[in-house]
Amino acid sequence: MLEALLLAALVFVLHRRFAADYPPAPIGLATLHRGEAAFVQSVAEVLFPGGAGLPVAGADAKLPHYLDRHLSALPRRQRLQIRALLLVFEHLTLFVPGDAPGGRRRFSSLSAPSRVAMLERVAEHPLSFVRTLFMALRAVLVLGYLGHPANLCQLGVAPFEIEPATSDAELLFPRVGGLPGSIRYEASDFAAPAGAPGAATRVHPPLDPHGPRHRAYLRAGRDVR
Amino acid sequence: MSVAQDWLDSARERVRVFAQYDGPFEEQADVVVVGSGPCGAVAAYELAAAGKDVVLVEEGPPFTVRDFELDGNLSMTRTMREGGLRMTRGTRMPTMQAIALGGGSLVNSAICVRPPDSVFERWATRFDLERTDRASLDPHFDAISEFLGIAPTPDEVQGPRNLLFRDACRALGLSSEPIARNVRGCRGSGECFTGCRSRAKQSMDVSYVPAALRAGARVMTSLQVQEIRHSGRRATGVSGQVVAPFAHGAAAGAGRRGLSHRFRIDARAVVLAAGCTATPVLLERSGNLANASGQVGENLQFHPGVAIAGVFPEPTDPQFGATQGYQSLAFLDEGFKLETLWAPPPILSIRLPGQGAELVARFGEIPRMAVWDAIASANRSLGRVRARRGSLDPVLDWRLHPDDVTILRRALRVIAELFFAAGAEKILPGVAGLPEVMTDLAQTRRLESDEVRAEGLVMGGNHVFCTTRMHGDPTLGVVDEDGRCHDLDNLYIADTGIFPQCPSVNPMLTGMALARRQARVLADRL
Ligand SMILES: Cc1cc2nc3c(=O)[nH]c(=O)nc-3n(C[C@H](O)[C@H](O)[C@H](O)COP(=O)(O)OP(=O)(O)OC[C@H]3O[C@@H](n4cnc5c(N)ncnc54)[C@H](O)[C@@H]3O)c2cc1C
Ligand code: SF4
Secondary structure, three states, rough: OOHHHHHHHHHHHHHHHOOOOOOOOOOOOOOOOOHHHHHHHHHHHHHOOOOOOOOOOOHHOOOHHHHHHHHOOOHHHHHHHHHHHHHHHHHHHHHHHOOOOOOOOOOHOOOOOHHHHHHHHHOOOOOOHHHHHHHHHHHHHHHHHHOHHHHHHHHOOOOEEOOOOOHHHHOOOOOOOOOHHHHHOOOOOOOOOOOOOOOOOOOOOOOOOOEEOHHHHHHHHHHOO | OHHHHHHHHHHHHHHHOOOHHHEEEEEEEEEEOOOOOOOHHHHHHHHOOOOOEEEEEEOOOOHHHHHOOOOOOHHHHEEEEEHHEEEEEEOEEEEOOOOOOOHHOOOOOOOOOOHHHHHHHHHHHHHHHOOHHHHHHHHHHHHHHHHOOOOEHHHHHHHHHHHHHHHHHOOOOOEEEEEEEHHHHOOOOOHHHHOOOOOOEEOHHHOHHHHHHHHEEEEEEEEEEEEEEEEEEEEEEEEEEOOOOOOOOOOOOOHHEEEEEEEEHHHHHHHHOOEEEEHHHHHHHHHOOOOOOOOOOEEEOOOOOEEEEEOOOOOOOOOOOOOOOEEEOHHHHHHHHEEEOOOOOOHHHHOOOOOOOHHHHHHHHHHEEEEEEEEEEOOOOOOEEEEEEOOEEEEEOOOOOOOHHHHHHHHHHHHHHHHHHOOOOEEEEEOEEEEEEEOOOOHHHHHOOOOOOHHHOOOOOOOOOOOOOOOOOOOOEEEOOOOEEOOOOOOOOOHHHHOOOOOOOOOOOHHHHHHHHHHHHHHHHH
């Protein structure tokens, strides 16, 4: 009886420490659970502060949604590896609280200054293994943050607006997942097949380095402003 | 109906995509080619053009322009094995292999370089090869170059970040040249990595695969070959399962790992062109086939690459310009090749130092950046490929040799000197243990010192070789000079795994030239 009570108490404490009291997950997540989303958001806020030169701050870059999309598309093993990273760094501060005020709490429950201090500690950790893990976590977030269309547009490095070309591939193959009947092109759409010996060279003018950027990126950039 | 429309209708009939498979099936052919990367596509075309009945099998789907994903990271989850997150063990290094019709050619930078004579001389003397010299391969290089429109990158599409490299080389008295690429009408969008929306890049899906179809081949995509069937000294065909596109994602349906209907293709000869990391796994999974020498999966080599970002006082408009437009072969004898490089900015920025406001400010420097890299002929750094348990994914064990660390240190220093010669205000070497930012030439000496350790280098290795190496002696290699397995009469390997050593320059063109030669020999033998 006593053992059962102790076990229940342990489960309760672990649950409080590890899983309870997270805010509800943002709407629209398929893979990430609310604890992971809270962690990602809490790192993004301090890793990419607002007012530092880019239009979208980490807090507003919807990184949980980006990571959710990424994880959903990854093979199981890589998905598990990234989730393990999130788990480790969210709970590391329960065991290694550092000297930041606030004591043993999950990373996402720490104050912003404590989170900054913690990130600095792991980034400069004497063990290269810890640094490497942190770099992996940081990489995942940089991809989402800098990849935000508004940030890329502001930097002038968003993809160019390019009218999709038609090659033999577009004539021969349907879009991924489609049936051949869905191919919209006829032979007359493409007069100079590439690859054939002696084929005429199609001449595209070089892009204007300052020319228009992809409309989806521009739209997303405008929506932010 | 026009001739072109006739051709198109008949070619479409010979293509199979995922949505068309509705049950188990069997096919027969003269030759089944496994893998549609540069080597497999060339082999399939040559064999079909010689009048053979060819089936080209590819695990990935064909991509149309509208299937390209512009976000580099999300794009990798669709075009790359293991979502682009594949790593070597031992010395940790990311390495990417594509899964798509066209293989690596869909996502690569289209660099086409012929190795110098010295590479072939080394191959000939150390690996008992008699006909694999530059003169014997030149006709194949020429034919492929003509077919794919391989030509030096013109200045109009270089953009500042490539031309600054040229100027830097001139300033230091080093030779340099515009990179020859398999492109027709490049527009300088710098997005080769996520797929060429202008279809200027002559990746295999727009060049050799359609040409193979034109010559009568059948192309079956979304088929995962799982076994090479054989009896005694003869391969009898291949078998496997239909696999859903992007099957590895959580969203994929169609059963475990997206696998569904079984298939079998019987053939008079089998050409394995699944790539250097996949072919040895297939042989291992087929009962340790073709491995009397014990060399299958051994001798793994890479061209490990290192890169430095430089920041200039003026904008470099980095998004514009051929993805990789300029190179220098001045240090080939010392063991490295220098190139310019671009990729989606978020991917390049993973390595930028700092955090918080400092990191965000660093992102603000991207419009003034250029990135230059070096790839090393690391033929002392060896490893091996084995099948991962319960999967066709490989485990890649590889270790960077101390001599090759020395080469990479030297390369880093040269890149740094080039940046300052071109007028960069600072460089970001990205080497653990060294300053994150260097602002003058004197500091660059540290890049060539012992302070740079193997584990502190940020490397990438997308050129992979030697896991089924060619050797004149059947006890020391897997295939002979014609790509035929020493142990079987009709099993051929045509991918970069047959290189006896790393080629010192970008490998695609050499792989294609060897595949063309092999396919012609095989066609004569059938
Ligand atoms: C990002 C990147 C950039 C690069 N840039 C350059 C460059 O500019 N120039 C250059 O020379 N090289 C470059 N490379 C390297 C070059 O792309 C490869 O060396 C080349 O693609 C190798 O050709 P391959 O035919 O041997 O194999 P791959 O291109 O890997 O093709 C193998 C094919 O086999 C398929 N396959 C594998 N297993 C199976 C199976 N079980 N069943 C059915 N199909 C299977 C794969 O899906 C793949 O399509 C680059 C590589 C990468 C990743
Ligand atoms: S730089 Fe752009 S236009 Fe040129 S080949 Fe690459 S993707 Fe195509």
